[in-house]
Amino acid sequence: MKRLVLLGGGHAHLFVLEAFARQRPDADIRLITPDALTPYSGMLPGVLAGHYTSRQACIDLRPLAARAGCHLTLDRAIGIDSARRRIRLAGGGAVNYDLLSIDIGSTPQRPDIPGxxxxxxxxxxxxxxxxxxxxxxxxxxxxxxxxxxxxxxxxxxxxxxxxxxxxxxxxxxxxxxxxxxxxxxxxxxxxxxxxxxxxxxxxxxxxxxxxxxxxxxxxxxxxxxxxxxxAAAPAWLRNSGLALDARGFIEVGATLQSTSHAEVFAAGDVATLTASPRPKSGVYAVRAGPPLAANIARMMAGQPPLDWHAQRHAxxxxxxxxxxxxxxxxxxxxxxxxxxxxxxxxxxxxxxxxxxxxxxxxxxx
The missing domain is CATH 3.50.50.60 (FAD/NAD(P)-binding domain)
Structure with a gap:
């Protein structure tokens, strides 16, 4: 049985979990994310303004993961050894994978300003x-x-x-x-x-x-x-062995697979489409969700992934x-x-x- 790891509870992975809830694949699936509640970026300004509570702008991953037959691990990745196909976790453990999908978003770009x-x-x-x-x-x-x-x-x-x-x-x-x-x-x-x-x-x-x-x-x-x-890329990706762009984001092709490791997918802010880069925006993470889910399912079924052409204007x-x-x-x-x-x-x-x-x-x- 193949080991599939979904690293991160980002917008694109919501569609992967939804697809698996409809038709569970014959695989050992694990979702690794720091928090069970994942925020939806489109509503966060409304939370700051006071129009929504924090809970209204979050999606609880626990029931979604359960419906998908997915083991949920509340932890944060601090490293990937792509040669050994292993993820190191902040909690001290490690998780091995056969297929990996990364949707961990980006980190704030902290300016080098005193104070x-x-x-x-x-x-x-x-x-x-x-x-x-x-x-x-x-x-x-x-x-x-x-x-x-x-x-x-x-x-x-x-x-x-x-x-x-x-x-x-x-x-x-x-x-x-x-x-x-x-x-x-x-x-x-x-x-x-x-x-x-x-x-x-x-x-x-x-x-x-x-x-x-x-x-x-x-x-x-x-x-x-x-x-x-x-947006900045997580610093620990630099030692992952995955192909990265000049800013440190994971380079992916039209199938959303890493350009250096076919067993690794990436979507959302953490990824850069090499042929047609798009802004770091939740809109494109959402759009990438269905093709990401379809291509992961195709890989697990032994079929070749299909190209996805991201819309030019959103x-x-x-x-x-x-x-x-x-x-x-x-x-x-x-x-x-x-x-x-x-x-x-x-x-x-x-x-x-x-x-x-x-x-x-x-x-x-």
Whole structure:
């Protein structure tokens, strides 16, 4: 009997478990993940803003794994020996595999800025950020990083603490650089409406308890600083023997198999499609789920995996803190309260698909 290990409880692996729950393969299946509750990224800004409880934005992997006939190990990987097909765990154990699928997401990219470790809070893990938010009432909030995560987190924290001065700090010339002028203008108008400050072309040289120091001599008041500075690969992958891209993410081909080890699959933020790289976004992790499930099943049945061609453009739904959202795809942009209701229905439906109990709690606000 083949040993299949699913490493990580990311979005793509939800579809693998769902497929195995419908038709169990003749295999010894193990899911290794640090927590039984896996957060759904699309709802996390709403949790920060207070629209959802943490439980509403999480999927309980325990019943899903049980339906799939999958052994659940609550632990964290700290290394992979791809030559010996062995995973080392933080708890001290090791697990061998014949087939491995990796969907562990990414880690926050911590900037090399003095004071960042002491005075700044990464967006991930979200549980740590939420715990800190629960015990403070800041006067001035800043978010470093003008990507989609930074934009949503800034507006979510502004909604959470309306009396606080909120500032988005971006090194480039504009938030959401490269994502289209119409979307940038729409987000800029929303920031102006909410009276959120945007500081661009900003090189932060130091983070103190109540200020940010910029390279041009300016200072920004901030007694609660959040890092949304992009995604980094887990450092331990460098010693795995797997082929990695320049940033340390696992290189995979169109079948979602490692380009160096055919018995290893990877999807979500931890993976880079070598032929057609896509942004590190939950949308693409979700899209990769069904083809990943199908190709793992084909490998276990002795059949060749099939190529998957990721869509070039994905629908982007940006939560605006208040119950308002912006939708963008290609060159068009729509915004309104109705877009938030549309996004809310999509997000709740996704979580409910895998965990019907998640939506049983009363919303936080």
């Amino acid at each position: 960042a470790d002491e005075h700044a809070h990464p967006v991930k893990p979200i549980a740590d950020l939420l715990a800190r938010c629960a015990v403070v009432t800041p006067r001035a909030v800043s978010v470093l990083g003008g990507g989609a995560a930074g934009v949503e987190v800034t507006m979510a924290l502004h909604h959470r603490w309306p009396a606080a001065r909120c500032t988005l700090v971006e090194r480039g010339t504009t938030p959401l650089g490269g994502l289209g002028v119409r979307l940038q203008r729409s987000v800029g108008a929303e920031f102006a409406h909410q009276r959120i400050d945007v500081v661009t072309g900003a090189e932060v040289t130091r983070i103190d308890a109540d200020t940010l120091q910029l390279a041009d001599g300016r200072t920004i008041a901030s007694d609660f600083t959040v890092l949304a500075t992009g 629908l982007m739904l940006l939560a605006c803190g208040r119950r308002h959202a912006i939708a963008a795809r290609g060159g068009w942009v729509l915004k309104g309260d109705w877009v938030w209701r549309w996004k809310d229905a999509i997000d709740r439906g996704f979580v409910r698909r895998f965990d019907p109990q998640a939506d049983s709690e009363t919303a936080a606000g």
